[in-house]
Amino acid sequence: MSEEQCFEFYISLINQLLCCNEGDETRILQDNQELLNQELIETMIAVAQQYGEAGRKNKAQWLMSIAQQLAKDLGLLEGEPTVTTNTPQDYRNFLMELLQKIYENPNPQLIYPFLAQNLDKLDENLILVLDHWAKNTLSSVDPETSEYIADVMFDFSSLIEQYSLGSIANNLEIAIRGYRIALRVLTFDKFRQDWAILQSNLAIAYSKRIRGDKADNLEQAIICYQESLKVLTFEAFPHDWAKIKSNLASAYSKRIRGDKADNLEQAIICYQEALKVRTFDALPQDWAITNNNLGGCYCERIKGDKADNLEQAIIYYQEALKVRTLNALPQDWASTQDNLGNAYFLRVRGDKADNLERAIVAYTEALKVRTFDTFPQDWASTQNNLANAYLFRIKGNKANNLKQAIKFYQNALKIRTKEDTPLDCLLTARNLGILYYTENQWQPATETYNLAIESLENARIEALNPQNRQQTLSNAIDVFYSMELCRLILNSINLTKH
Known part of the structure; x- marks a missing residue:
């Protein structure tokens, strides 16, 4: 069928739709499925x-x-x-x-x-x-003229991608489509450097994408980063190469497909390669960002010795803090302090009591910047971390430590609500419920477990990757079981009173 004949069929179908009775549109489209295309x-x-x-x-x-x-x-x-x-x-x-x-x-x-x-x-x-x-x-x-249009489309997409008003999901979709249009003109063969930069920008958009399958988006981001590295090499474009290596590392660290351990190894390799260019002397802030990110990878690392990995994570965080100071970069400083607290909380080597004290110090430092009014989500996260540290604290009075843990969990739940952040609320409420349960505080335990269950009902667990979904469901089973025990105990107590 020629293009002219296709066009005539399209026009005929459109006229049918415009003239049909209300409700007949679906039938008409179903009768003409061979014409349903772009x-x-x-x-x-x-x-x-x-x-x-x-x-x-x-x-x-x-x-x-x-x-x-x-x-x-x-x-x-x-x-x-x-x-x-x-x-x-x-x-x-x-x-x-x-x-x-x-x-x-x-x-x-x-x-x-x-x-x-x-x-x-x-x-x-x-x-x-x-x-x-x-x-x-x-x-x-x-x-x-096509080249001029593609250049404008490149700028258009970059501006839309970074625009923070309106629907972020829509903005990213528009940007992705714009980058794809620019790539029709700025090809690898004719405009190699522009093509590579476009691939890198497209990768960033896919890594931030809200719509579509998260795993698919990350795979697409990785492919685009790898494509861009065919042109933006260490020898020819060292700074671009290092930036893309760092972004590629981030994508591998978040990757859902493939083996988690292998993905983290790839992330570590890419971050370490980026440090060939991102040195302390030449690019101190980029150097600090990369060290902070390496610390995160080593905290999560599966391969290698767990104790060695955590020691390495602490070293990377401490290195990052040489640049990320309270006065110069307060928000970054607070983020790394919180990360350092996590590393000390998990630390295998050294005295356990001392490690927990160091974790508490780091979390407390982070709260100098992470306030309720300024950074509520970060504040709640650090409050939750402090609660965990006080729950397991060895030094100090046991009763006071548990009292502090309860206070910090309750603080976190002021922000981590079942409506706004159901998965975070589930985690914090579960931990607080366990604490109440171990202290034989059956009524508050029951109420907190109930909050955790309500949070689970609000959470879209089908959107999580398989590993996180399994962990969330496991937590939920624990909550259901513990809440039923609390109810049985409360009923027994009430019966005894009567």
Whole structure:
């Protein structure tokens, strides 16, 4: 079938949809499944734009919503369709004005206020319009103009990716599509360096992506980072190479697929390679970031001796603190202090009592910056860590230590709520419930276990990777079992009283 014949069939199908009775759309689409493809969607968008230009706004919006739903059903879009009052022409006008502004000056201080005025257009509909415009435009202009468009598309995607207002999920989808469009022009063969930078940026977007399968996103990020390293080599582009190595290490440390132990080994190798360029003298902050991240990898490391790994983690954290000081980089300093506290809490070597004291000191230091008002989530995390340390503390009065542990767990639960952070709430409530249980405080234990169960009901455990899902379910089983024991004991006590 020729393109002209296909177009005629698409137009005929679109006319059927526009003229049909309400509710018949699904049947019509099912009867024409051989026509359901990206070309049909692009034709729908073009027709919707024509309706918008003719002032027939309702038909334009209706047809655009059908195109968007169909794109989602065909797997061309992630997420739920966005209901909008904007017409395709509104999106096109916005896109053209935005690209023109970026072409003239891509400064975020000039672009972001314009985006803020048009947050209602940063959605899946913009992706459809962007795809349609790019396909038609790039196929009809000369190579030099295509290159200009690709350069603007690169800046467009980078700006959208880093934009913090509106839907972050939508922004990342738009950025990914924009990078993909730029790659149609800036190919490996013709624009090798630009291609490599695009691959690196695309990898960053996939590593942050909210939609889609998390495991798939990380695999795509790793592939893109590895592609970029074909051009951005240590010899030719040492600083870019080191940055990509560090980002690749981060992706491996979070990787869901593959063997966890092997992934951590890959992360460690990449971080250590990055330190060939990121030295203390040349790039002190990058050097400190990499040392901090290596500390995290060694804390989690599966291969090697556990005691040796934790000693290495402590060394890396202490190295990072040479640059990450309270005065110079307070937030980073607090983060590394908290990490150092975790390493001392887990430490195998040395005196256990002393290690716990050092952990408490490090956590307490972190709270100089991690306050309830300024960094509530970080504050709650450190409060939870302090509670764990006091729960196992050897020095000091046992009763006072447990009292402190309860206080810190309760503090953490002020932020770690069942509505906002159900998995964190589950973990903290479970630990607090165990503490109450061991102290024979049956009523508060029951109430806290119940909070943990309610948190589990709010958590989307199906979205977790298999290892975390198994751990969460294991924690939940413990909670259910312990709560039933508490209820039995409470009932027994009540019966005895009566």
